[in-house]
Amino acid sequence: MEILDLKKIGVRGVNSILHDLSQDSRQNFEIQNPQGQHSIACGLDAPLIVEIKGHVGFYCGGMNKFAKITITGHAGVGLAENMMSGNIRVTGNASESAGATAHGGLLVIEGNASSRCGISMKGVDIVVGGSVGHMSGFMAQSGNLVICGDAGEALGDSIYETKIFVRGEVSGLGTDCIEKEMTPEHFSKLSELLESSGLKADPADFRRYGSARKLYNFDIDNADAY
């Protein structure tokens, strides 16, 4: 495992090393002294294994492809934003907009996530060990959002085709978001995600939420909802 000391080489130095590797590189890296800096390990494009020892700032792992990134600490705003593939895990909490617009891969937040978790998500799977803040899953397009704790206000507001699973309490559902039936297919997918994330929870304890699809085409009679 190669050690990258961010305190010595800075964010640019770390990212340059990680970007300059060939796309089939499978090297392991440990980033030390992240110091809450922003944009650490963003734009990776190879199946690297990257362990970040400490807290990170905004946009850690942004637009990740293929890489497996583990953050031992907490993460700032926009963790794994627009991730395409790969696997990002944070052992602590994540701030706002975790997994925003992400297209693919798996994002695991072992602690809590703040507001707008999974906003406009486009295919990523997100598993949160704790609770999520308000407006999570806002305009979420596809993929799965699993919340092992509670969800804040306006969950899934204006949601499209993302499936949201919640084990705890939901403070309130957003516009056009409704509770839906848990079919065997959904139990199976949820079990798979919980297993992949390494978080222990019984799928039977979860409820599923998704789109009522009433706002998919503009209708003046729905004006009160807009």
Added chain:
Amino acid sequence: MTKLTSQTHPRKSATFDDYTLSEIRRAAATGIYDIRGGGAKRPLPGLDDLLFLGASMSRYPLEGYRENCGTDVVLGTRFAKNPLRLKIPITIAGMSFGSLSAQAKEALGRGATIAGTSTTTGDGGMTPEERGQSEMLIYQYLPSRYGMNPDDLRKADAIEVVVGQGAKPGGGGMLLGLKISERVAEMRNLPQGIDQRSACRHPDWTGPDDLEIKISELREITDWEKPIFIKIGGARPYYDTALSVKAGADVIVIDGMQGGTAATQEVFIEHVGQPTLACIRPAVKALQELGMHRKVQLIVSGGIRNGADVAKALALGADAVSIGTAALVALGDNDPELEEEYQKLGTTAGAYDDWHEGRDPAGISTQDPELSKRLDPVLAGRRLANYLKVMTLEAQTIARSCGKSHVHNLEPEDLVALTVEAAAMAQVPLSGTDWIPGKNHD
């Protein structure tokens, strides 16, 4: 009631004019506001309200067709390793695949490339047709992030973070299901046929402090190679320009209310934002006060139509202009040759603006395969290149007449205004006076 005789003439209300009356009737009949494409149609103070003075006893002109008058511009010199080097100071504004056909996007790329300038993606991502035909392509980074991916980001020659646009500052967008073909739906990760809402706010940053961090992320992902533009609607040009500089922009695009959109509410287009003319000087002032004029380049857009507009925007302090609606017209939009078909759509050539409905007989603002096929991207691209060439020649003609060896040497002192409003907005004297409204007189 007065009986109509040959001595009287019926008087229509200026307040309730024909258009206003028709809008009231339309609203009463349908129960929904009007949605349309394009920019503001109402009369506004504009660049036509300015005149160049030309050379005289105190200014020495350059010889037309002989003495050189440069038109090149470099965009993104502040931080980017690879700034854009354009032959002309006119770029093609962002317009999405989805709102426009693939053929139209290809034609824009072809025309811009022939002319030596850049074109820009839009909401919905980058198409191979556009990338393949655009020597310089700017990739828009929009709130919806439809189609956004790091591979296309790296293929781009510059990145434009869209905060707003002139037609609807503070507004998002809606691409109606009528235009959501299988390909468009796939690029946007949404079901086919549903109305696709484009968000009005970015999902992972709020405010200029966050934007600064977001821009640093985009620079990290692209290894600091690409110029980063920030596009803002003409709302608060002084403060928005200053904050864009603070956020780390290489280039700022300011789009006035004459700037077009694929679709939004008529009331939004006509009543939110400021005219392009009113946006230029405050933006330039902000750059000058920060010592960033010409270091952070300023692009002005919104109703730019000809070389005179180009020259006037540059004289007021812009580094380049951008065109959208005019480029579509050059491709063939609203062509009188299609009048019969426009009539069938209940409109007329020159007024067609239901771009969101996807029934454009010119094959431009549509996803209908049969209509799209009508547009020959090679021929349309050539028409756009011709138009860009003419605009450039016109701007050069004016610059030479003012004694300038480069269009960027034009300055406010070359201009006067025809109206008090234009004089106040452009901060140039009212024609025939030395009075600039708002400036102290001794």
